[in-house]
Amino acid sequence: MPAINKYLVVVDLGGTKILSAVLDKQTQIVSIAKKPTRSKNKNEPVTNRITDVIEESISSANLSLEDIDGIVLGIPGSLNPETKIVNLAPNLGWKNFDITKNLQKHFNKEIIIENDANLGTLGIYHFETKGKCKNLIAIFVGTGIGAGIIIDSKIYRGKNFSAGEIGHIKINENGYKCGCGKYGCLESEASRTAITRMVNEQIKKGKKTIITKLTDNTKLIKSSILKEAIKKKDKVAINSVKYAAEKLGVITGNLINTFDFDCVFFAGGVMEAIGNFMLPIIKKKAKETALKSNFKNTKIILSTLKDEAAIFGGFALYKSS
């Protein structure tokens, strides 16, 4: 079990930004550095940018590499934490990629990799439930939909380290095409991408919406725009978000029927922005869907942790690995 004697670096590798945090052994975040994932120089490999952000976070904490015990990387994709090979990370363009090789050479530290949803879930489990929800699922709703699962107080990974792909639960056999190539996945019916599609369908039909005034580009509607539109009681926004929340509610009920979880957490960009609007709809639909015996005492909760969920999760993982 690697000890944290001095400081730990946790990196959250997103499709849009790379975030590196330095934590002390009391889990205090002492510095944070960020950089866009994509470089203006297309030939610069992502790994160089990761190295840069890590170094920036260390120096902005007035520390040097000697003060760092290890590095944890949260990666948006499927990976094997044992062999440290990233099988597939579509947003980073990685396939069967040994991410630690270069970083190991450069930093010469213990490096641990983990799926980003799993890290976020560990953060929620340890720092939001304080280890009390021994069986939980954390559902991350953003551009896509993913989840992390805790069973018996441990992250549950599955045989291919691919558990939690709830974005690809088929909920509508005649549904829209999903990014995965299949049709009617939860992700293609309830993610921000799906909400954006629904809004545009209504605009096409001639429905008026304030969204066209709030953004020039309705093809990429940010969660903050949806928040603003809902606040202004915009029907097009409300209808689309309500549809997504209802689908998430049915899935939540189905997950409770199957796994009789202690807690279901909602997190991610969409939930941070409009979770307060969506959660009551999700809860209502989940209650309608789940058996009374299973729904009893299940907590359905909006996570209050944002970026720090994965950071704290990295800390917990490093300590326990």
Added chain:
Amino acid sequence: MPAINKYLVVVDLGGTKILSAVLDKQTQIVSIAKKPTRSKNKNEPVTNRITDVIEESISSANLSLEDIDGIVLGIPGSLNPETKIVNLAPNLGWKNFDITKNLQKHFNKEIIIENDANLGTLGIYHFETKGKCKNLIAIFVGTGIGAGIIIDSKIYRGKNFSAGEIGHIKINENGYKCGCGKYGCLESEASRTAITRMVNEQIKKGKKTIITKLTDNTKLIKSSILKEAIKKKDKVAINSVKYAAEKLGVITGNLINTFDFDCVFFAGGVMEAIGNFMLPIIKKKAKETALKSNFKNTKIILSTLKDEAAIFGGFALYKSS
């Protein structure tokens, strides 16, 4: 941990029959006794009949009560194995019932109770996979649909001991009414009850089927009748069973996306009779539904254990409890 020095009794309490088996410490079944669950005398409590069957199985093994180390009861309902209270067993008419109280007084032995699907799943895990499928779900298809789940080699029960209620996963928001009172549950679309309904709908529409010749009562079509009809290439039977298998296949794919299981087993009365016909359809639909990353190496298997799954599961549970 209770030892099995001599013999163990495992009782499988079904809605139609009570089965009691005596096993020696090498897991050999040395005797079996059966009785219908319902007595002709309506005033006779089920517990009396359980006592009778247990005693019959012991005496038909030429043993006496002194030779028995303990008793395991598999119960079709939700229960708490710690308090030994059956919360709800609709087919037995039990609600918040302390089943062990009377039996304890009568037999004065260690008595363990467990949900019947969990027992069957433990049997499959220990005696069919030999402990190799560390994360598995066993789906039981009969009059209803239920499941047992093994995570990290242990039975997974959930916070209300109600995990595995996959029969009540909502798969069709506009579907038929289920026994649970909700609509469009897997059980109301893919169980023997659902297949029976589909067959009768087709008969009503004037479709010809051999089933009307194979049974006088099409309102209660046994799995053996379905088997016979499929063998004779009866279109009404084939269409109905195919529909059910496709729904089971989608759910299997969704479960694999969520839990990345090592193995998915199918068991229960319907599967014993027509699993060979259904399994290829289930597999095809599951493959279409699951992500490649998750479907990789998942085994979807027809269990070869029948009644003995729960019996062997009881043995494994007693040894490990």
